[in-house]
Amino acid sequence: MLTHKLHMSGGDSKYKGRSYSLGRAGERLGNFMSQESTYNICNRFLIEKMATPLNETCATLERSLRERVPPLLTDLYQFTMAYAYWRAGRHNEPAVFELFFRDNPFGGGFSLFAGLSDCLLFLLNFRFTSEDVEYLRSVLPVDTDPDFFTYLKGLDCSAVSISAVAEGTVVFARVPLMEVSGPLAVVQLLETSLLCLVNYSSLVCTNAARFRLAAGPERRLLEMGLRRAQGPDGGLTASRYTHIGGFDLTSNALAGHLFGIPVAGTMAHSYVTSFSSLEEVWPQILAPCDGGDPIDFMCLVKGWLGHVCQLLGAKPQGVREGELAAFLSYAIAYPRNFLPVIDSYSVGCSGLLCFCAVALALCELKYQPLGVRLDSGDLCRQSVEVRHAFRECSKRFSVPAFESFIIVGTNSVSEQSLVELSKRDNEIDVVGVGTHLVTCTSQPSLGCVYKLVEVRGRPRMKLSEDPEKSTLPGRKAIYRLLDTEGHPQMDLICLSEEPAPKVGVPLNCHPLGLDKAALSIMPAKVTSLRSDVFSYGKITLPLCSATESRVCAQSSLQALYPHHKRLQEPEPYRVAVSERVHSLVSDIKMGNSKGSNFLLSI
Amino acid sequence: MLTHKLHMSGGDSKYKGRSYSLGRAGERLGNFMSQESTYNICNRFLIEKMATPLNETCATLERSLRERVPPLLTDLYQFTMAYAYWRAGRHNEPAVFELFFRDNPFGGGFSLFAGLSDCLLFLLNFRFTSEDVEYLRSVLPVDTDPDFFTYLKGLDCSAVSISAVAEGTVVFARVPLMEVSGPLAVVQLLETSLLCLVNYSSLVCTNAARFRLAAGPERRLLEMGLRRAQGPDGGLTASRYTHIGGFDLTSNALAGHLFGIPVAGTMAHSYVTSFSSLEEVWPQILAPCDGGDPIDFMCLVKGWLGHVCQLLGAKPQGVREGELAAFLSYAIAYPRNFLPVIDSYSVGCSGLLCFCAVALALCELKYQPLGVRLDSGDLCRQSVEVRHAFRECSKRFSVPAFESFIIVGTNSVSEQSLVELSKRDNEIDVVGVGTHLVTCTSQPSLGCVYKLVEVRGRPRMKLSEDPEKSTLPGRKAIYRLLDTEGHPQMDLICLSEEPAPKVGVPLNCHPLGLDKAALSIMPAKVTSLRSDVFSYGKITLPLCSATESRVCAQSSLQALYPHHKRLQEPEPYRVAVSERVHSLVSDIKMGNSKGSNFLLSI
Structure with missing residues (x-):
């Protein structure tokens, strides 16, 4: 099923009929959440690299x-x-x-x-x-x-x-x-x-520690408060001590360097909005993960985008060309570490569709995309919709990788909203917390x-x-x-x-x-x-x-x-x-x- | 009248009958409050020294x-x-x-x-x-x-x-x-x-700036939040930017050094509680401000203490020996910069009496004490009582210096409490603000x-x-x-x-x-x-x-x-x-x- 789709979209006959198997077999979603795994998978993912001890x-x-x-x-x-x-x-x-x-x-x-x-x-x-x-x-x-x-x-x-x-x-x-x-x-x-x-x-x-108690032991927590901290050192201190209190990751590079805390991060909205046209994507080619000649990656993605829009009942006209260009360019730079922020314009009308198209193309080339980040709106509701779309893609295109994508949620999360989030249906695997964590809003x-x-x-x-x-x-x-x-x-x-x-x-x-x-x-x-x-x-x-x-x-x-x-x-x-x-x-x-x-x- | 008292308390015949005149004639309380004067008097008072520009x-x-x-x-x-x-x-x-x-x-x-x-x-x-x-x-x-x-x-x-x-x-x-x-x-x-x-x-x-608006233009504001700041740099940043926002002084020595902000500070409660007996006071002598042989300062102070207790109707038994020792010792070290914290035990039963006794002795030697700091309890009520005692002393012992002492208030001051303080009767000239200022509690x-x-x-x-x-x-x-x-x-x-x-x-x-x-x-x-x-x-x-x-x-x-x-x-x-x-x-x-x-x- 998948190879059929690959053929339809890829346009490069070399890939026709290739057997397709994702390397993540046996690694269920749960694995990404446990604290132990933070270190085990640090060599694979940009989202969690541990520094010099x-x-x-x-x-x-x-x-x-x-x-x-x-x-x-x-x-x-x-x-x-x-x-x-x-x-x-x-x-x-x-x-x-x-x-x-x-x-x-x-x-x-x-x-x-x-x-x-x-x-x-x-x-x-x-x-x-x-x-x-x-x-x-x-x-x-x-x-x-x-x-x-x-x-x-x-x-x-x-x-x-x-x-x-x-x-x-x-x-x-x-x-x-x-x-x-x-x-x-x-x-x-x-x-x-x-x-x-x-x-x-x-x-x-x-x-x-209170955020950790509110989140439960499984959900991964990312500290990202540097820009809102009370002075530069407030940010550095926060990164160290929130890790001790139970956070898994920090966005702060200096804290990674000084304290050996795993660091995480991929892109901001400005990266997405800096692109307006597919012409800005260069190079447009990408070699498959397991070697071989580079293929026309943009063409591959365009093909997948059509299928994704069809599957999810979305209008291709709603897709932002700049957003697709940004994701393409990022995936070409980081084919092993693809985790874009998908709410720069509209998750349902553009960001999610662009992500799925690029991720399907990466999977076709045997790369393993990581997931997505949501940074505005109702995180719970959106994460459920996004997860649903991933499962649809997985089923329709036979890509099991889509079952285990990480959904990162980052939108003014407080202790109270984390408590509420834990009570509601949601599919958020990693929660990023900034202001309320580092400035300790309630006291x-x-x-x-x-x-x-x-x-x-x-x-x-x-x-x-x-x-x-x-x-x-x-x-x-x-x-x-x-x-x-x-x-x-x-x-x-x-x-x-x-x-x-x-x-x-x-x-x-x-x-x-x-x-x-x-x-x-x-x-x-x-x-x-x-x-x-x-x-x-x-x-x-x-x-x-x-x-x-x-x-x-x-x-x-x-x-x-x-x-x-x-x-x-x-x-x-x-x-x-x-x-x-x-x-x-x-x-x-x-x-x-x-x-x-x-x-x-x- | 004053010379008579001095004779009674001093015990050193050299000082009997000396004319007594305070150099602060014409400098009314108001002068200490205006922002202009912050710099003019910086060479006289420890409480406001401006650093290298x-x-x-x-x-x-x-x-x-x-x-x-x-x-x-x-x-x-x-x-x-x-x-x-x-x-x-x-x-x-x-x-x-x-x-x-x-x-x-x-x-x-x-x-x-x-x-x-x-x-x-x-x-x-x-x-x-x-x-x-x-x-x-x-x-x-x-x-x-x-x-x-x-x-x-x-x-x-x-x-x-x-x-x-x-x-x-x-x-x-x-x-x-x-x-x-x-x-x-x-x-x-x-x-x-x-x-x-x-x-x-x-x-x-x-x-x-909001604290300044709440305090009105006249009252002097001292930033003292370093210990409660969000990290060391939070404290340093706060000192600089609260000065720009309208504070006059900071307790932070590094901020004084780096930014040229006037610094202030005299003693903590630990200084007071570190003394338990008059035997710890050394030296016990002090030379008059305008020259001459040192006299037995402790003896002078003991004499004044009796008169102060009598004037204010206080029991000598309530006076803490350690507190008197601390004030004596500090005054001997800093005869020109005497501003103790007077609430380590009880303002009315001990701290105020000790201050007045030491201040009267300093005045007798032609030094000019600065005032007192209150750090607990109801600042407004206490400042009124303290001011009343100062006026009583001034009148009874003919020491006009007692009319212009500074009263510093420092006790968890917030924007709200400053607004309330400005509405109530009070005699606080300088307000010290820490936590609520530097951590911006309300947001x-x-x-x-x-x-x-x-x-x-x-x-x-x-x-x-x-x-x-x-x-x-x-x-x-x-x-x-x-x-x-x-x-x-x-x-x-x-x-x-x-x-x-x-x-x-x-x-x-x-x-x-x-x-x-x-x-x-x-x-x-x-x-x-x-x-x-x-x-x-x-x-x-x-x-x-x-x-x-x-x-x-x-x-x-x-x-x-x-x-x-x-x-x-x-x-x-x-x-x-x-x-x-x-x-x-x-x-x-x-x-x-x-x-x-x-x-x-x-």
């Missing part, structure tokens, strides 16, 4: 970060405070800061912690240039002691250590995710940069804060006019208590000198939040949530690649009970402090009032 | 941009399209793209155009490195012609030209803000980067697009399944028509070969949007909205500094009728196309259908 580009990564995040990219008050510490001889006092956020974003029940690798690379390179120091000299008061600038020039993070949650771990509000210890003035100077690196990374990573910031908890071994606490802005004093250890089935049950914040909770031994604790009644809990398993990742200026654990952190994120999410992961009205996960932390808070509240009695002994 | 740091600026926005930071499909053009021999065809957005952000009636300087610096440095090209080779299909990579290596913007609206100009939806012309493949490759550079810059600049992205309008001198147009996604074909000239009072009345989109509208001559045009009835208008003044800013690889107008663009923005906003500037439900500004543009759209819609008749002549 991270370890080969670590130097590039470090350089890129140093350039994007120089240590001067911080708030001025870090320097004014550093000077005041230095002036008082307190700059080298050992101090401990904690980084945490107060609420899970997007009204959700969880977050993913991200940004750690960037923080560590930032610390490695934390050194002020002479130019930086001269600038600071020009803005600090004229009577600033000049020795302070000499001190700044010699600063680095060789006395700084960090304990942190692994990148990609599911985390919760109020739990200290990073502990930064070192000389008071240095760890104070790090505040803004570390917050900047963790805040958006964790936010967008969490957002991506564009995470309120991570960096609070002093200890100086010279003594706990510190900030009370506040807003009670929720108070901090938890003292150096901590954080434990995640699991139930008998291995699901996280509660995060427990202890003082670092306390013994770890014991499996099977009940412990008393005080949950944070509105429900503050003390409770007793018996853990079935206890894990320590943080590790030492940076010690006296050295990275002490291998940096995770984006792919490794992505695996961590997905398995961490997997372990969490579904009711905590619900996108709407999740059940809150419990976070508690130990009895000793609880007592310390009370002591400090009382103790400070006592302490001030001698203040006015004048 | 732009022209001295242009090389730094260019380097910074090159590092933050390498040409590989773009969508992969730009390269796949470039290859297809190159393969078809079309890469050097002259092409024209236009950049515009479809709706004003934040439900408003206007936008500010920004990001142009960054775009031009990006074009100047647009060259792929060998490493970039090797990466692209690794992701493009294996059968890509190797000569294409040689072509990429030699690419630059020497054949590209740009006509654009001046940075900071008030602009409206659907008006082409930039026209980019040059070889098809090159101008296509620029798409994502130019969009990324304009989208967020214009968005955050417009957001800042975190602007939908700028980049559309092909001409190839080889022939107009191009994209129709679409979504009618509002259609484009306007052809190369254009844009005019702003002013009324007899000099207010902008309408923006008119013409074809570039049309004669410009003439003053006093009625012209027919077609407004865009829902109301599409043709109308006749007679302009009193006509200005051309765009200029040639980049011609064949060279910047043709001097780049504007942030300060210059800020002036442009404020005068452009000034000219606009208030009803277009209303934050809520503004009256839409009219944008229209000429009769010739209107005809061209109709012709193309018809013409293309005709053109495809010969398509199937097989």
